[in-house]
Amino acid sequence: MATVLQITDLETHVATRDGAVKAVDGVSLTVEEGELVGLVGESGCGKTMTALSIAGLIDVPARIVGGSIRFDGAELVGCPEETLRAYRGLKLAMIFQNPMTSLNPVLRIDTQMIEAITAHQRISRRAARARALAALAAVGIAAPGERLDAYPHHLSGGMRQRVCIAIALLHAPRLLIADEPTTALDVTIQSQILAAVQALCADTGTALIWITHDLAVVAGLADRVAVMYAGRIVENGPVDQVLTRPLHPYTRGLIGSVPSQQQRGAMLMQIPGMPPGLINRPPGCAFAPRCPRSDAACTAEPEMATYAPRRAARCWHPHVDVEPAT
């Protein structure tokens, strides 16, 4: 399988009055062709900044200060804006959390979709409109002809997110980055969106990075999951293995925090404390102050270490003991 995306030691910092916020602090991640990767973490852990760095949407006061992003064989860090523009929408697409703010409120859906098509392809308006119609039908929008003439405010939240997905997949990109696209939606609508994305990625062979704070969504959707904490990936592995036998104490804590895992009414296995600030972070493991396993060794920064084929964690005291012998 070909590698679509290879991020190595990416560092994205945001300049503030109090100093540089290390929003992304040495992230390495590889995505294979057609692979569905879940990127999980709490607010402020840097998952959105990682996504924006890949898409080249970082702007002052934020800046990529180090590392490399190789996408489809080309280096994206430091490449000119025109190159990025040629990629975005064609080979690399992104959908955002809030579908209202990512559609232009004063343009009709057809205008926005036709623009997205003709930006990358010499094609007549009539043909482009036919493509847009087919794309809307493919994401499960009823009466797509009428919807093409609608403005975004005519559509419900779930419908708008479908339009965003249809636009993102117009050119069958190599990689789709989805930043919490179902967080604002109801459970039954979320399920519809997940079904649509899953089917379309399978049809077009598009690789997917699905960013979420909800481990349960990743469980049903992704092949592989990467868990982020304080700007770094702390665990990476096949989704079923990570969720059943987590290596990192943070992953274990996150899973324990999900109510449906436990006896009804029993106290949840909570993680004490709260995520650290990202300015002037002390050296060592960022999770140590909240970690039940931390000791003197944790004052030094642990490296990402491989524990099994395709499984890695950044911890001095991983839960390898719970790994079954088989």
Next chain:
Amino acid sequence: MSVPIIVLDGVSKRFVRPLDLAARAAGLVGLGPGSTFVQAVDKVDLAVTPGEVVGLVGESGCGKSTLGRIIAGIAAPSDGRVSFRGHDVYRADGEANGDAALKIQMIFQDPMGSLNPRRRVTDIVGEAPVVHGVVARAERNDYVEMLLARVGLEPSYRSRFPHQLSGGQRARIGIARALAVKPDFLVCDEPIAALDVSIQAQVLNLFMQLQRDLGLTYLFISHDLGVVEHMSDRIVIMYLGRVVEVASTEDLFRAPNHPYTQALLADRPKLDTAKRRFKPIAGEIPSPANPPAGCHFHPRCPAAMARCRAEQPALKPIADGRLSACHLND
């Protein structure tokens, strides 16, 4: 079954959109449209026994928050009665009845939006108990510190402003404020939806701890079935203003009766489902301003029959302690 603490009897809430001048003028000569209204809550009956945790589940626009606000004495119902230990929560003029309303407190979804940004924690938490004579003014500071300790915050947080607190800490202040007037019943409206996963678990644990320590009764409103399953003894499912199913938590998750409940349970993302094909329920949630006739769920229901399009199914007992509103049960 013991005497219920809260009884709702045919509670309805309509929000009427006022007509503008042109429409009123047209109405005078018998031309214009009538006033449009949203039936947010439609004839809900419910009884909650002391010490019980009732989960209220539904999607956006189903009326669950409105129902919570009606119970908490914040929004008078258009029809029906709310009573707390036999006393009406609302007086005849629609105002909340002080004594009953004081014993019912509400915890809101947005912990920042529900705290006054210009007041310190000590004022936010300590004002109501002094006004209502729960504590003397001189004992206020000690009382606030005791409440902060109860919700797991240091006494030093007393002098902070809301913007100096994290989301989880704000949620705790919201809980301390509700507890300050010694309520018996808490309406919790999506109290953890705005919080991070690891903080959600901390706040849920706090809710369970408080219930055990203080013998509180909860109405726990959420769209997250996992949270409701964990917290509740009994679950009420709402769809477009109507209650469609009531059952004990075990019964509901073992054998959901209403097709909407079944769809909600099937669509719920769970940790133990390895990669699967999502088989979603079709269709959008209709607008509550213009709900479908008959059973509100029929356009999305896989088992809809001709009768469902014409006749509204009644909420009827289907087993001991279980209610469901579906024609399939006949």
